[in-house]
Amino acid sequence: MQKIYDPKKEDWTQLLKRPTQTFNDIEETVKSVFKDIEKNGDQAVTKYTKKFDGVGIENIQVSNAEIEEAVNLVPDDLSDAIVLAKNNIEKFHKSQISTTKKIETAAGVVCWQEKRAIQKVGLYIPGGTAPLFSTILMLAIPAKIAGCQKIVLCTPPNKEGKIHPAILFTASLCGIEEIYKIGGIQAIAAMTFGTNTVPKVYKIFGPGNQYVTIAKQVAQQYDIAIDMPAGPSELLVVTDDSANAGFVASDLLSQAEHGIDSQVILVSTSKKMMEQVEKEVIKQLKLLPRKEIAKVAISNSKMIYCESDQQAVDLINEYAPEHFIICVENEDFYIQNIQNAGSVFIGNYTPESAGDYASGTNHTLPTNGYAKNYNGVNLDSFLRAVTFQKISKKGIQNIGNAIELMADAEGLQAHKNAVSLRLKSICDEN
Amino acid sequence: MQKIYDPKKEDWTQLLKRPTQTFNDIEETVKSVFKDIEKNGDQAVTKYTKKFDGVGIENIQVSNAEIEEAVNLVPDDLSDAIVLAKNNIEKFHKSQISTTKKIETAAGVVCWQEKRAIQKVGLYIPGGTAPLFSTILMLAIPAKIAGCQKIVLCTPPNKEGKIHPAILFTASLCGIEEIYKIGGIQAIAAMTFGTNTVPKVYKIFGPGNQYVTIAKQVAQQYDIAIDMPAGPSELLVVTDDSANAGFVASDLLSQAEHGIDSQVILVSTSKKMMEQVEKEVIKQLKLLPRKEIAKVAISNSKMIYCESDQQAVDLINEYAPEHFIICVENEDFYIQNIQNAGSVFIGNYTPESAGDYASGTNHTLPTNGYAKNYNGVNLDSFLRAVTFQKISKKGIQNIGNAIELMADAEGLQAHKNAVSLRLKSICDEN
Numbered sequence: 001m002q003k004i005y006d007p008k009k010e011d012w013t014q015l016l017k018r019p020t021q022t023f024n025d026i027e028e029t030v031k032s033v034f035k036d037i038e039k040n041g042d043q044a045v046t047k048y049t050k051k052f053d054g055v056g057i058e059n060i061q062v063s064n065a066e067i068e069e070a071v072n073l074v075p076d077d078l079s080d081a082i083v084l085a086k087n088n089i090e091k092f093h094k095s096q097i098s099t100t101k102k103i104e105t106a107a108g109v110v111c112w113q114e115k116r117a118i119q120k121v122g123l124y125i126p127g128g129t130a131p132l133f134s135t136i137l138m139l140a141i142p143a144k145i146a147g148c149q150k151i152v153l154c155t156p157p158n159k160e161g162k163i164h165p166a167i168l169f170t171a172s173l174c175g176i177e178e179i180y181k182i183g184g185i186q187a188i189a190a191m192t193f194g195t196n197t198v199p200k201v202y203k204i205f206g207p208g209n210q211y212v213t214i215a216k217q218v219a220q221q222y223d224i225a226i227d228m229p230a231g232p233s234e235l236l237v238v239t240d241d242s243a244n245a246g247f248v249a250s251d252l253l254s255q256a257e258h259g260i261d262s263q264v265i266l267v268s269t270s271k272k273m274m275e276q277v278e279k280e281v282i283k284q285l286k287l288l289p290r291k292e293i294a295k296v297a298i299s300n301s302k303m304i305y306c307e308s309d310q311q312a313v314d315l316i317n318e319y320a321p322e323h324f325i326i327c328v329e330n331e332d333f334y335i336q337n338i339q340n341a342g343s344v345f346i347g348n349y350t351p352e353s354a355g356d357y358a359s360g361t362n363h364t365l366p367t368n369g370y371a372k373n374y375n376g377v378n379l380d381s382f383l384r385a386v387t388f389q390k391i392s393k394k395g396i397q398n399i400g401n402a403i404e405l406m407a408d409a410e411g412l413q414a415h416k417n418a419v420s421l422r423l424k425s426i427c428d429e430n
Numbered sequence: 431m432q433k434i435y436d437p438k439k440e441d442w443t444q445l446l447k448r449p450t451q452t453f454n455d456i457e458e459t460v461k462s463v464f465k466d467i468e469k470n471g472d473q474a475v476t477k478y479t480k481k482f483d484g485v486g487i488e489n490i491q492v493s494n495a496e497i498e499e500a501v502n503l504v505p506d507d508l509s510d511a512i513v514l515a516k517n518n519i520e521k522f523h524k525s526q527i528s529t530t531k532k533i534e535t536a537a538g539v540v541c542w543q544e545k546r547a548i549q550k551v552g553l554y555i556p557g558g559t560a561p562l563f564s565t566i567l568m569l570a571i572p573a574k575i576a577g578c579q580k581i582v583l584c585t586p587p588n589k590e591g592k593i594h595p596a597i598l599f600t601a602s603l604c605g606i607e608e609i610y611k612i613g614g615i616q617a618i619a620a621m622t623f624g625t626n627t628v629p630k631v632y633k634i635f636g637p638g639n640q641y642v643t644i645a646k647q648v649a650q651q652y653d654i655a656i657d658m659p660a661g662p663s664e665l666l667v668v669t670d671d672s673a674n675a676g677f678v679a680s681d682l683l684s685q686a687e688h689g690i691d692s693q694v695i696l697v698s699t700s701k702k703m704m705e706q707v708e709k710e711v712i713k714q715l716k717l718l719p720r721k722e723i724a725k726v727a728i729s730n731s732k733m734i735y736c737e738s739d740q741q742a743v744d745l746i747n748e749y750a751p752e753h754f755i756i757c758v759e760n761e762d763f764y765i766q767n768i769q770n771a772g773s774v775f776i777g778n779y780t781p782e783s784a785g786d787y788a789s790g791t792n793h794t795l796p797t798n799g800y801a802k803n804y805n806g807v808n809l810d811s812f813l814r815a816v817t818f819q820k821i822s823k824k825g826i827q828n829i830g831n832a833i834e835l836m837a838d839a840e841g842l843q844a845h846k847n848a849v850s851l852r853l854k855s856i857c858d859e860n
Binding site: 085130247290416 | 508563632680719782784786802817820823855
């Protein structure tokens with residue numbers, strides 16, 4: 001890991017730069033798949049599944065029999081773990097339910113905001129070597145709590161045309177009834193336009209490779225909302241002397257194993273701790289099955305020494321990490337002053353992987369500095385706040401004149417007239 | 431207005447189609463302005479202000495002297511009206527402040543969500559014939575309540591290089607200290623990249639013409655968040671026999687005067703009311719200064735008769751209006767069942783223009799059917815929810831095994847190891 005001591009503020013931008021993502025001009029490919037699926041629906045979906053996933057699928061919707069079979073294939077200890085995680089995630093996301101407050105802004109003018117579920121949502125779960133069933137928990141649980149009427153899940157089939165049992169078990173546990181064996185661009189396009197089999201949705205959630213990332217961007221051009229822009233996973237740990245170097249190293253490595261483009265940064269107010277963590281990283285790295293991936297990510301990563309907590313937190317806010325672990329004695333300072341982060345992990349016994357799986361918080365979080373302007377997926381990601389207002393005769397008499405004056409000053413006479421007519425009518429009644 | 435009776439469900443999509451927006455291939459223009467401003471900063475901004483606004487500006491930042499002068503130019507009755515509106519908008523947006531709930535998802539696992547302000551935001555206020563000072567209230571008030579550290583306002587200068595006094599008065603009233611005389615594409619680009627004079631922001635808010643709309647889309651490609659996608663303003667009114675035809679007509683016209691592409695729809699369970707409203711529209715239209723605009727919008731608009739409240743609300747949810755006025759006896763049915771709308775106005779004395787100016791609700795709302803997947807601007811638009819978790823030794827002992835099992839099943843050994851190390855350490859202590 002590269003070590004930097006007391007970097008000057010003018011060097012922060014360069015220092016904290018993420019590696020540029022290369023998308024290899026795949027936008028044209030993505031757009032042509034979209035056009036094809038818009039026109040040819042299911043037929044095109046099947047064609048691309050054959051082409052990209054190398055398997056011919058007859059029934060793209062997963063059957064009840066397949067789900068039942070899968071449920072029996074998941075080992076008991078794993079299914080118990082998933083149920084435990086589900087309970088915690090459910091508790092945390094239910095705590096985000098907001099209550100409606102009706103307020104009278106002026107006498108006779110009552111305003112309030114009500115949250116309504118997005119009626120149709122699509123969840124994308126990537127395939128590949130690891131079955132990311134944990135992401136189903138993170139997306140399906142808040143969607144269900146929000147009350148989304150239609151929840152569609154797409155995930156790519158393997159070469160045998162099957163879905164990993166843990167995926168089907170988790171989806172079924174969360175009450176997802178519509179699961180389709182579709183991956184990548186074709187999944188996002190199918191949910192964007194709808195086909196005879198796959199319903200059109202209003203918002204698409206979930207991670208994926210560069211094809212999925214670009215496909216979600218293209219979906220936005222067709223008026224579909226998405227959870228957030230995506231980038232490689234990242235972690236920043238802040239330590240002082242009080243941290244446990246072994247724990248910190250294990251957290252850095254847990255992020256580094258995601259991919260060679262993962263971002264790992266240690267910020268420390270203790271030079272000694274930096275040395276200790278580095279030693280631990282080298283020691284632990286050797287034992288990891290994914291050490292080849294982690295090694296590349298670690299070699300691109302940085303240890304930054306900061307003289308003060310203030311300098312450290314300023315630098316961290318400038319970076320805006322997806323995951324932020326606080327391992328210092330003065331943890332309240334960082335809790336209060338962190339502005340830009342996706343999810344924050346406090347203390348020596350709060351590894352980042354707890355939030356990935358089972359603490360209850362969501363693991364779909366803003367990467368690539370997006371923590372400056374976006375938050376992670378939460379209950380509100382599946383809702384919209386609709387505003388309501390009800391004005392009485394008294395109410396329009398109280399604010400009507402102000403509206404008339406403002407509408408007039410903005411040159412909008414019909415806006416003014418809508419109030420004037422009502423005021424006159426009330427006046428005539430009296 | 432075109433009248434449609436009891437439309438079949440299969441015809442709804444066609445019936446409710448918005449007129450296509452034409453953007454005249456301006457994306458290339460927008461992108462070239464962005465590239466120029468990214469490279470040449472203020473110099474390029476000045477160049478485009480000369481080119482597009484026809485005026486050479488030396489100091490693009492509005493001075494205190496200019497603000498003081500403007501404040502004195504606003505008539506007292508108008509400034510009183512703006513203050514009244516500000517109070518109501520402030521009350522409503524303050525009522526949206528959410529409290530932090532710490533919850534224990536499992537014994538020793540404490541999770542919570544805290545809202546943090548987006549540190550730097552940009553507000554765009556269009557110029558043109560009408561000074562849209564009301565939009566400043568709608569954007570600056572929640573930005574201030576949220577606690578955004580830097581709030582930048584851009585608005586185009588007139589031919590004399592000046593800003594309308596009502597704009598400067600309102601901005602100053604809301605405590606906006608940085609106002610720049612920059613319009614259109616160059617304003618959005620300046621806030622995207624930052625120049626020597628104009629600060630870079632993380633999220634850009636505000637309405638505008640097609641150039642601004644495209645510029646905000648392009649800003650997203652440079653990692654800037656925006657409030658929402660934009661389209662022409664629209665209104666849908668639902669009536670039964672109990673409505674006041676004159677009031678309804680005045681509301682339809684208030685929306686129709688916005689532009690020839692404005693959308694106005696009347697849904698009615700009473701054929702008689704449709705006839706009455708039509709007569710009133712014709713009568714009132716003649717008296718409007720902007721009648722030429724309103725006439726075109728009205729001629730494209732629709733009156734739709736529905737046999738039942740259920741059919742009506744289903745159709746309204748399919749359309750997803752920006753503004754939705756409920757003028758029926760059975761108003762609770764519509765309040766409960768409306769899923770897709772930006773802002774809802776209830777009863778005969780709640781004109782849409784109340785929400786535009788002074789009731790307290792926000793007027794920056796989703797158009798073009800986006801009410802299906804987005805909400806309007808509210809306090810949360812200026813905040814991000816950051817999640818926090820703190821796990822005790824007891825806590826990691828409670829959920830650690832579940833994390834290990836799930837990480838293992840997803841093939842992420844380093845994730846597992848971050849927990850195993852901690853569990854082992856606790857075990858060794860005892």
